[in-house]
Amino acid sequence: xxxxxxxxxxxxxxxxxxxxxxxxxxxxxxxxxxxxxxxxxxxxxxxxxxxxxxxxxxxxxxxxxxxxxxxxxxxxxxxxxxxxxxxxxxxxxxxxxxxxxxxxxxxxxxxxxx
Amino acid sequence: xxxxxxxxxxxxxxxxxxxxxxxxxxxxxxxxxxxxxxxxxxxxxxxxxxxxxxxxxxxxxxxxxxxxxxxxxxxxxxxxxxxxxxxxxxxxxxxxxxxxxxxxxxxxxxxxx
Numbered sequence: 001x002x003x004x005x006x007x008x009x010x011x012x013x014x015x016x017x018x019x020x021x022x023x024x025x026x027x028x029x030x031x032x033x034x035x036x037x038x039x040x041x042x043x044x045x046x047x048x049x050x051x052x053x054x055x056x057x058x059x060x061x062x063x064x065x066x067x068x069x070x071x072x073x074x075x076x077x078x079x080x081x082x083x084x085x086x087x088x089x090x091x092x093x094x095x096x097x098x099x100x101x102x103x104x105x106x107x108x109x110x111x112x113x114x
Numbered sequence: 115x116x117x118x119x120x121x122x123x124x125x126x127x128x129x130x131x132x133x134x135x136x137x138x139x140x141x142x143x144x145x146x147x148x149x150x151x152x153x154x155x156x157x158x159x160x161x162x163x164x165x166x167x168x169x170x171x172x173x174x175x176x177x178x179x180x181x182x183x184x185x186x187x188x189x190x191x192x193x194x195x196x197x198x199x200x201x202x203x204x205x206x207x208x209x210x211x212x213x214x215x216x217x218x219x220x221x222x223x224x225x226x227x
Contacts, residue, residue, distance in 0.1 A: 032212035043118075043204065043218040044157075051213045089157065093212060101172060102147065102216065106156035 002026050004092045006105035013080050014113050020076045021108040023090030027071035031095040035064055035075055038087045038107065047075075047088075080112045116141045118219035120205050126225045127195055135190045135222050137205030143217075144210040146188035147172070148180065150201040151221075157204065163188055164210065195226040 005024040013019050025033065032051050036044040048057040053068040061078045077084055087107040094101065118139045127133055139146065147162035149172075159172030163182040177199055179191040188207075192199060202223055208216040 034216060041221075043220045046215045046217065049213055049215055091157075091216075095212075101162065101170075102159055103173070104149075104157040104159075106154070 002092065002094060002101075002103050004090060004103050004105040006088075006090060006108050008108060009106070010109040010111070012111045012113065015081060017080050017112075018076070018078045019080055019110065020074050021088060021110075023073045023075070023092075023105055025071050025073070025090070025092040025103075026094065027069060029094040030068040030071075031093040033066055033068075033073050034091040034093075034102070035073070036089040036091065038089055040087075044089060075108075077110070080110070082112045082114050085110055085112045116217070118205055118207050118217050120203070120219040120222045122222060123220065124223045126227065128227055129196055130194050133192050133195060133224075135192075135203060135205075135224070137188045137190065137207075137219060138186050139188075139205075139207040139217070140186065141207065141209075141217070142185065143207035144185070145214075145216075146182065146205065146207045147216075148178070148188070148190045149204045149206065150174065151204065152201050160190065160203075192224075195224075197226050200224060200226050 035047040038044040048064045050066040055066040063076045066073045087109045089107045091104045121136045144165045148160040149157045158174045161180040163169045205219040208214045
């Protein structure tokens with residue numbers, strides 16, 4: 001059974017702090033790694049799709065890196081704002097017979113205090 | 115507007131009464147998928163479809179059926195719902211290929227009593 005782990009489970013920071021969290025996934029048969037931002041009662045919002053080892057992607061104050069050889073991705077938020085409060089999910093797709101199988105981590109819940 | 119539409123958004127039903135949650139996308143996506151979200155367990159994939167008439171089981175397919183007769187629609191069928199299927203359900207779609215963004219519907223809250 002493929003497993004995707006996210007850490008920490010939750011994080012409380014002050015407005016203006018920079019923060020980062022980790023997604024660990026199987027390093028074999030890598031196909032893609034997705035990051036989502038998810039607010040309660042809304043649908044997950046796509047942040048990044050990463051496919052190549054060494055990929056770095058950026059969207060405003062949020063960026064992500066990918067290491068497929070060791071099986072991890074980092075998500076960074078620079079200068080956190082209260083509106084960044086959400087659960088951040090990563091999801092792994094493996095190459096092989098189940099390319100449609102998307103496996104999610106349980107997420108990191110970020111709370112940003114003003 | 116590009117979107118994934120699920121119906122119903124909220125439903126309370128009784129054990130054993132067959133129900134269907136519809137999912138429709140207007141982006142001509144090949145790939146569609148269903149997930150359920152339960153507290154402490156994250157999002158778990160139920161079924162997915164790589165194209166019309168091509169469906170496959172995800173991680174938690176028991177108690178569910180799907181069909182993909184047309185590209186835009188991917189209904190989730192609960193033939194005989196049970197209380198352990200009470201959950202928040204999401205439908206999603208994307209173009210095929212690893213680098214494509216997967217778009218989610220707004221979710222369907224289902225309660226089985």
